[in-house]
Amino acid sequence: MNNEHRPYTLIAELTYRCPLRCPYCSNPSDFAGRGDEIDTDTWLRVFQEAEALGVVQLNLTGGEPLLRDDLEQLVEGAGKLELYTNLITSGIPLTFERLSRLRTLGLDSVQVSIQSSGPSVSDRIAGAPSFNRKLDAMQWVTSLALPLTMNAVLHRENISDVEALIALAERVSADRLELANTQYLGWALKNRVALLPTREQIERARTVAIEAKMRLRGKMEVLFITPDYYSEYPKSCMEGWGRRFIVVNPEGLALPCHLAHTIPGLHFEQVMQSRLADIWHHSAGFNRFRGEDWLPDPCRTCERRALDFGGCRCQAFHVVGDAGMTDPICSLAPGHGHIESARAQANRTTEIPVLFDYRTGRGCSSR
Amino acid sequence: MIFTKVRPRLSPKVRLKFDRRTDRYLLLYPETGLELNKSAMAIVHLCTGEWTIDEMVDHLIRVYTDVSPDEIRREVCGFLDVLADRGLLQRVS
Ligand code: SF4
Ligand code: SF4
Numbered sequence: 491m492n493n494e495h496r497p498y499t500l501i502a503e504l505t506y507r508c509p510l511r512c513p514y515c516s517n518p519s520d521f522a523g524r525g526d527e528i529d530t531d532t533w534l535r536v537f538q539e540a541e542a543l544g545v546v547q548l549n550l551t552g553g554e555p556l557l558r559d560d561l562e563q564l565v566e567g568a569g570k571l572e573l574y575t576n577l578i579t580s581g582i583p584l585t586f587e588r589l590s591r592l593r594t595l596g597l598d599s600v601q602v603s604i605q606s607s608g609p610s611v612s613d614r615i616a617g618a619p620s621f622n623r624k625l626d627a628m629q630w631v632t633s634l635a636l637p638l639t640m641n642a643v644l645h646r647e648n649i650s651d652v653e654a655l656i657a658l659a660e661r662v663s664a665d666r667l668e669l670a671n672t673q674y675l676g677w678a679l680k681n682r683v684a685l686l687p688t689r690e691q692i693e694r695a696r697t698v699a700i701e702a703k704m705r706l707r708g709k710m711e712v713l714f715i716t717p718d719y720y721s722e723y724p725k726s727c728m729e730g731w732g733r734r735f736i737v738v739n740p741e742g743l744a745l746p747c748h749l750a751h752t753i754p755g756l757h758f759e760q761v762m763q764s765r766l767a768d769i770w771h772h773s774a775g776f777n778r779f780r781g782e783d784w785l786p787d788p789c790r791t792c793e794r795r796a797l798d799f800g801g802c803r804c805q806a807f808h809v810v811g812d813a814g815m816t817d818p819i820c821s822l823a824p825g826h827g828h829i830e831s832a833r834a835q836a837n838r839t840t841e842i843p844v845l846f847d848y849r850t851g852r853g854c855s856s857r
Numbered sequence: 858m859i860f861t862k863v864r865p866r867l868s869p870k871v872r873l874k875f876d877r878r879t880d881r882y883l884l885l886y887p888e889t890g891l892e893l894n895k896s897a898m899a900i901v902h903l904c905t906g907e908w909t910i911d912e913m914v915d916h917l918i919r920v921y922t923d924v925s926p927d928e929i930r931r932e933v934c935g936f937l938d939v940l941a942d943r944g945l946l947q948r949v950s
Contacts, residue, residue, distance in 0.1 A: 493879065498890070544878055546885060574872055574885040598872065599887040637870040637887045665870065665944055666887060711944045 494733070495780065497770065498547060500540040500573075501737040502533065503748065504564070505553040510580050511617035512605060512643075528742040530560040532762060534567040536738055539766035541571045545736070551578040553740065556588075562595055569596020576601060578641075581627030582620055589630050600631045601639040601668075606647075607654035615647065628662040639666040644695065644717075645678075645685040646836075652695045656702045656712070664710055669699055671717030674832075675749055675804055686836040692720050719829055723794060724801025724817040731779035731803060736770065744769045746776055749804040753813045779803055779813075786815050788822045865937060865946045866906030873901065886945060896921075900936050904946065910937065 505527055537548065548568050555561060556579055568575045577592070581602045589600075602624055606612035609621035631638040640659045642648070648655075652669065659667040671692070672678045672685050687695075699714035706712060718725055728735045732746040742761045745751055751758055758775040759768075770776060778784065782795065789800040800806075801817020809818045810825035818825035867873070871886040882898050884891040893901060899920070903913045914933050918926045940946045 496878070499888075546874060546876070546883055546890065547888065549888065572874060574874075574890070576888050598885075599870070601887070635869070639887050708941050708944060708946070711942070 495770075496544040497540065497734060497736045498545060499549060499735050500537070500545045500547070501549045501551060501735060501748065502536070502564075503551055503553065503737065503739045504533070504555045504558045504561070506740050507557045508552060508554040508580065509557075509582055509618060510554070510620060512615060527558075527740045528738075528762065530563050532742065533560075533564055536761050536766060537564075537568050537571055537573065540736060541573060543736075543767055543770055546574060548573040548575045549578055550575065554580055554582070556582070556584055562591060565592050565597050566595040574598045579603070579627070580616075580620065581624040584623075584627045584630070586630045589627075589636075590634055593634050593636055597636065599637040599639065600627075601641050602628050602631065603641045603643065604655075604658070605642070607651050607658045611648065611651075625662065628664070632663045637665045638662065639668060640664040641668040641670060643670050643672055644687070645672045646687045646691065647685075649687045649691045649695050652698045656698070659710060660706070666711045666713065667702075668713045668715065669695070670713075670715040671719075674719065675802075675808055676752075679808055682832060683835060686719060686832060687717070688837050689720055689833070692717060718802075718805075718817075718819045719833060721819060722821045724798050724805075724819040726798045727802035727805075727817075730799045732770070732773075732776035733780070733799075736766070744773070746779075747802075747804065750775065753804060753807045756813075784814065789816050792822065861910040864906050864909050865904045865940075867901065867904045867940075868945050868947050871945050884945070886943070891939075896932055897936055900933055904937075904940075906947070910934070 540548075550561070550564065555577060558564070565575055565577075575597050576599045577597055578601045604612060604621070604624055605615040606621075609619075612621040613619045628638055628640065640662065642655050644652070655669065656667065671687075674682050674686070678685055696714055696716070699712055703712040703714075728747045735746065737745040737748045737750075738761055739745060739748065739751075743751055743758050744761055744766065745758055750756065756775040756778055757773070759773055761769070779799075782790075785795060785800055789795050798817075801819055803813045805817050805819065806815045806825070807813035809828050815825060816823035818828050820826065871884055874883045874885055876883050876892070879892065882893045882901070884893060884901065891897075899917060900913065903916065908916070910933065914926075914930050917929050917933065921929060937946065
């Protein structure tokens with residue numbers, strides 16, 4: 491089997507429902523109601539087919555995966571397939587008993603997303619009182635000896651809070667701390683003026699994170715994920731289109747990345763209608779941006795193309811209007827001006843108080 | 858730098874899994890993993906909490922006679938560094 495295109499990770503978005511309403515939720519923001527979610531048996535079959543394709547990691551995410559009543563069955567099924575199963579959650583609603591049962595059934599690790607280091611800002615961002623319940627959840631995770639990742643999505647409102655976030659992660663004995671900068675897609679793109687930090691804010695946060703990484707080496711892994719708006723070159727989104735990841739969304743659509751279906755003109759399949767292997771190998775949507783033939787200029791001849799594959803297709807579409815173009819993040823991209831003006835705007839609006847619009851309806855994972 | 862009298866043990870939070878597609882072992886941990894080549898696997902096998910780093914190196918020098926001792930020491934320390942960086946080792950001293 492060809493290892494160039496082998497999925498290692500299945501991202502199972504179990505539901506769009508979420509009790510919280512974070513403004514940076516990166517799911518498509520055009521969602522009005524709750525669609526039909528695929529059922530337990532379909533998920534279990536998808537896990538099996540994914541494992542057969544080479545998947546070894548399973549991320550159970552959403553929305554809020556804890557809202558699925560059959561989460562126990564799903565974790566158990568994944569455990570039987572020896573998938574390394576990560577639960578990606580806001581920590582709400584959870585009880586110690588449920589977590590402990592999930593662990594017994596085969597859960598391997600838990601990632602809890604937090605919005606800020608203290609209750610007042612955190613609860614305001616999440617749009618509901620939630621901070622203390624998240625603390626409880628994190629303590630349960632470590633008391634059950636499950637690896638704990640604390641994930642904080644950084645934006646202008648909480649980026650000056652990085653020290654306190656690190657201190658909190660230490661206090662709850664997290665194994666990993668992910669300081670991820672907001673990805674400006676979906677809802678966050680619409681709120682970009684309110685969310686994008688200035689370059690100085692980013693640099694300061696990075697310095698603090700690097701210091702903590704050295705100090706906590708061996709105890710806690712500190713990951714600072716640079717916002718691509720301030721990088722010279724794009725990241726390899728999802729390690730390449732249809733190369734390492736399969737996302738299956740709550741309605742059963744199989745995708746190379748969780749926003750791929752927001753790109754018009756691409757065709758994706760439902761897991762109810764097709765086997766995952768057929769989708770992986772033959773889906774026109776998955777094949778559209780594989781390999782190098784589709785690459786635009788200047789990527790076509792650029793030495794970095796094997797590293798970043800021309801960047802994020804969704805960003806190219808949502809920012810420049812053409813998914814087949816170079817990610818505008820790239821300083822060599824024809825569409826780079828869009829990013830430069832967003833940065834300039836971020837630097838102008840530092841004094842303006844941040845107002846959050848609240849999402850209603852669909853939730854998403856914290857990334 | 859890793860202190861060579863330490864006896865590293867793989868953290869219970871990582872899982873070693875044989876990958877039937879590549880005939881290699883994968884070290885799985887939260888949301889990511891490492892694909893181990895032969896020498897990395899030989900090192901991981903010794904991360905039981907019983908071997909000091911010095912003993913690991915000596916042992917591997919005896920097994921892999923075709924590789925220079927210096928190179929083995931460098932590889933062991935380098936790989937253990939990678940594991941320690943990611944918090945995948947426990948130290949038993
Ligand atoms: S030109 Fe294309 S391949 Fe080169 S760095 Fe920019 S996005 Fe990457
Ligand atoms: S799913 Fe979205 S709304 Fe819910 S906690 Fe995560 S980021 Fe916030």
